Amino acid sequence: MALVFALILSCFIGLTQGQLRVGFYSQTCPNAEEIVSSVVREAVASDPTMAAALLRLQFHDCFVEGCDGSILIDNGQGSERQAFGHQGVRGYEVIDRAKAQLEAECRGVVSCADIVALAARDSIALSNGPSYDVPTGRRDGRVSNSTLADNMPDVSDSIEQLKAKFRQKGLSHKDLVVLSAAHTIGTTACFFMTDRLYNFFPGGGSDPSINPDFLPELQATCPQNGENSVRLALDRGSELTFDNSILSNIRDGFAVLESDAKLYQDEATSRVVDSYFGLLSSVLGPSFETDFVNSIVKMGQIGVKTGSRGEIRRSCRSFN
Numbered sequence: 001m002a003l004v005f006a007l008i009l010s011c012f013i014g015l016t017q018g019q020l021r022v023g024f025y026s027q028t029c030p031n032a033e034e035i036v037s038s039v040v041r042e043a044v045a046s047d048p049t050m051a052a053a054l055l056r057l058q059f060h061d062c063f064v065e066g067c068d069g070s071i072l073i074d075n076g077q078g079s080e081r082q083a084f085g086h087q088g089v090r091g092y093e094v095i096d097r098a099k100a101q102l103e104a105e106c107r108g109v110v111s112c113a114d115i116v117a118l119a120a121r122d123s124i125a126l127s128n129g130p131s132y133d134v135p136t137g138r139r140d141g142r143v144s145n146s147t148l149a150d151n152m153p154d155v156s157d158s159i160e161q162l163k164a165k166f167r168q169k170g171l172s173h174k175d176l177v178v179l180s181a182a183h184t185i186g187t188t189a190c191f192f193m194t195d196r197l198y199n200f201f202p203g204g205g206s207d208p209s210i211n212p213d214f215l216p217e218l219q220a221t222c223p224q225n226g227e228n229s230v231r232l233a234l235d236r237g238s239e240l241t242f243d244n245s246i247l248s249n250i251r252d253g254f255a256v257l258e259s260d261a262k263l264y265q266d267e268a269t270s271r272v273v274d275s276y277f278g279l280l281s282s283v284l285g286p287s288f289e290t291d292f293v294n295s296i297v298k299m300g301q302i303g304v305k306t307g308s309r310g311e312i313r314r315s316c317r318s319f320n
Contacts, residue, residue: 023136035105037122053090056186057090059179072144092316098115140312155192173269184235188257189231193218194224197218250273
């Protein structure tokens with residue numbers, strides 16, 4: 001059963017001039033959040049992997065121009081969604097369906113950026129993760145350019161590069177660990193595994209941090225010179241359930257992505273991973289679910305546009 005967390009959001013007011021708030025649409029479009037939830041429920045019921053896709057969509061949106069729906073724009077090869085760093089991102093049609101229903105009910109009121117944040121929240125809850133309140137009131141950005149996504153976190157980044165990229169967005173090394181644990185749901189393609197499995201060193205070979213019992217399993221799923229589009233679970237044994245098993249897998253050498261494995265090869269980030277385990281961790285230690293909620297709400301405030309700094313798009317795929 002999903003846990004409900006009451007969040008204290010006042011600490012974020014300085015970042016947003018107090019214009020983001022829980023229940024932003026309570027007067028102007030009272031059914032807004034339920035409409036988004038209904039569309040997401042239907043999408044996930046039809047395709048359970050869509051939950052992870054919608055969660056990933058928010059991360060990729062927020063890490064470029066801020067949480068402003070810039071990734072949704074579809075205006076040709078130069079649009080942000082075409083960036084190399086956004087390969088495999090999907091779920092756009094779910095956002096479009098929610099937007100169409102919202103426009104029918106409350107024309108020109110609910111931003112695409114807020115739909116992305118709400119859809120991610122609902123996807124987590126539908127995956128047996130925590131329910132939480134999303135501050136809303138974002139406006140949609142007016143810029144979408146593939147070159148702006150050049151600095152997205154990448155699976156081959158060093159741990160120092162990953163920490164630096166998160167710091168640039170106002171996120172800590174703890175946020176890096178906790179948000180990476182969103183990989184508790186979803187899959188990845190063999191395309192992202194080739195170097196780790198076969199070309200980790202200049203002369204070839206696999207990443208030695210992979211548990212020896214896990215390596216044959218990965219290589220069987222993603223054989224050398226095999227089909228790159230084959231997909232495998234990011235969280236071995238728990239790909240559809242939102243929980244902290246991804247961190248246990250990382251600790252034990254069962255991380256699928258190289259970037260996840262590196263979280264346990266750095267003193268600061270490995271301490272965060274370890275903090276969720278141990279004999280007394282369930283009683284005295286931090287709560288993974290609480291920490292995840294805090295981190296994703298924090299991430300959802302990166303570079304938001306409010307007031308006159310953005311627009312409310314009529315279609316999420318194009319500027320007004």
